[in-house]
Amino acid sequence: xxxxxxxxxxxxxxxxxxxxxxxxxxxxxxxxxxxxxxxxxxxxxxxxxxxxxxxxxxxxxxxxxxxxxxxxxxxxxxxxxxxxxxxxxxxxxxxxxxxxxxxxxxxxxxxxxxxxxxxxxxxxxxxxxxxxxxxxxxxxxxxxxxxxxxxxxxxx
Amino acid sequence: xxxxxxxxxxxxxxxxxxxxxxxxxxxxxxxxxxxxxxxxxxxxxxxxxxxxxxxxxxxxxxxxxxxxxxxxxxxxxxxxxxxxxxxxxxxxxxxxxxxxxxxxxxxxxxxxxxxxxxxxxxxxxxxxxxxxxxxxxxxxxxxxxxxxxxxxxxxxxxxxxxxxxxxxxxxxxxxxxxxxxxxxxxxxxxxxxxxxxxxxxxxxxxxxxxxxxxxxxxxxxxxxxxxxxxxxxxxxxxxxxxxxxxxxxxxxxxxxxxxxxxxxxxxxxxxxxxxxxxxxxxxxxxxxxxxxxx
Numbered sequence: 001x002x003x004x005x006x007x008x009x010x011x012x013x014x015x016x017x018x019x020x021x022x023x024x025x026x027x028x029x030x031x032x033x034x035x036x037x038x039x040x041x042x043x044x045x046x047x048x049x050x051x052x053x054x055x056x057x058x059x060x061x062x063x064x065x066x067x068x069x070x071x072x073x074x075x076x077x078x079x080x081x082x083x084x085x086x087x088x089x090x091x092x093x094x095x096x097x098x099x100x101x102x103x104x105x106x107x108x109x110x111x112x113x114x115x116x117x118x119x120x121x122x123x124x125x126x127x128x129x130x131x132x133x134x135x136x137x138x139x140x141x142x143x144x145x146x147x148x149x150x151x152x153x154x155x156x
Numbered sequence: 157x158x159x160x161x162x163x164x165x166x167x168x169x170x171x172x173x174x175x176x177x178x179x180x181x182x183x184x185x186x187x188x189x190x191x192x193x194x195x196x197x198x199x200x201x202x203x204x205x206x207x208x209x210x211x212x213x214x215x216x217x218x219x220x221x222x223x224x225x226x227x228x229x230x231x232x233x234x235x236x237x238x239x240x241x242x243x244x245x246x247x248x249x250x251x252x253x254x255x256x257x258x259x260x261x262x263x264x265x266x267x268x269x270x271x272x273x274x275x276x277x278x279x280x281x282x283x284x285x286x287x288x289x290x291x292x293x294x295x296x297x298x299x300x301x302x303x304x305x306x307x308x309x310x311x312x313x314x315x316x317x318x319x320x321x322x323x324x325x326x327x328x329x330x331x332x333x334x335x336x337x338x339x340x341x342x343x344x345x346x347x348x349x350x351x352x353x354x355x356x357x358x359x360x361x362x363x364x365x366x367x368x369x370x371x372x373x374x375x376x377x378x379x380x381x382x383x384x385x386x387x388x389x390x391x392x393x394x395x396x397x398x399x400x401x402x403x404x405x406x407x408x409x410x411x412x413x414x415x416x417x418x419x420x421x422x423x424x425x426x427x428x429x430x431x432x433x434x435x436x437x438x439x440x441x442x443x444x445x446x447x448x449x450x
Contacts, residue, residue, distance in 0.1 A: 023401075067323065070361065071361045
């Protein structure tokens, strides 16, 4: 009887192994031009976790990753010369839920926020049902990058 | 129906329907996640319960399930539960059966095989607190089950707490069940209390590895007083979970710890080498769950 066991599970596994595919919505260059049209960008500190660019018009462009429920989400934050969020862009999103984080209305909630703002899910950032983890981690991620500006980039 | 045909039915059901999520990184422990309103998921469970005190014993339990999010906090599910049992000289005295799913009339010197419909279940889960927004996740669960030889009402309290930026998931369930089971032709009242808990860590995007523990107590008659205790059994084992965008798979292997307790003479007959083999308990359990969105 036990000899039949491997065949019993083999079928589900065989059907279940289609490779996960990356969903890239924007390249870094496209996100840069979306947030700072016409600007040029100078990369900073290639060794750090976040990828940071100084923007020719003044301000900063940062690419970072946060964890969704299952996969990493790659996003970009534009910060203007006064330290306020100019906007965010979603570069890669592979989760089964919460594709609405790419919609302009959801992303627009971050515009104008600065390091002093609370940036809390369900208060100033709207949650998306079924994608709470993605929304919270993106919100926390933006907050962390604004703090990075406040504590480090601002002095540069 | 042979095991091969049984497997074919279960596997065909698994892939006849396009599916998806609300999944737990655990095979046995529920987490507090519920589906958003209007979302549907299909799940196929297979549990192999293997090994009694001697001889051969295999119980394959399959559950085919449809889940639906009624609101963002409330979900329901319908389960079809069906089994295949194969036993040969599995009892402590070296005979085949009888026992759970094996009738009294079984030939004690022959292999017994049977594939059968067990029951329908209707699960309801209401999420009170979210582990992603509140200090701890909390959900309430109720599931009535109806079958030709079984009536059961199961309730659960589900807790979940995430750590390390949600990479580490802890969950625990306290379950109480009241059931009527037709055993040897007579309906008997029974009760069960269960505590399950697990820890799972996201080792890579999409992958969780974890450990689960299950403590299961059985009671005769109605109620859960100490005088009605029949047995107490513990299981522990690893789990692995993979989730992609459209499907997920969880596998958990639980092994019975040799510290079971039996509280009456009848139960003590099934306590061998510190493990309890009565009332649907085996030495090892392997559960595989596959889920798909649609």
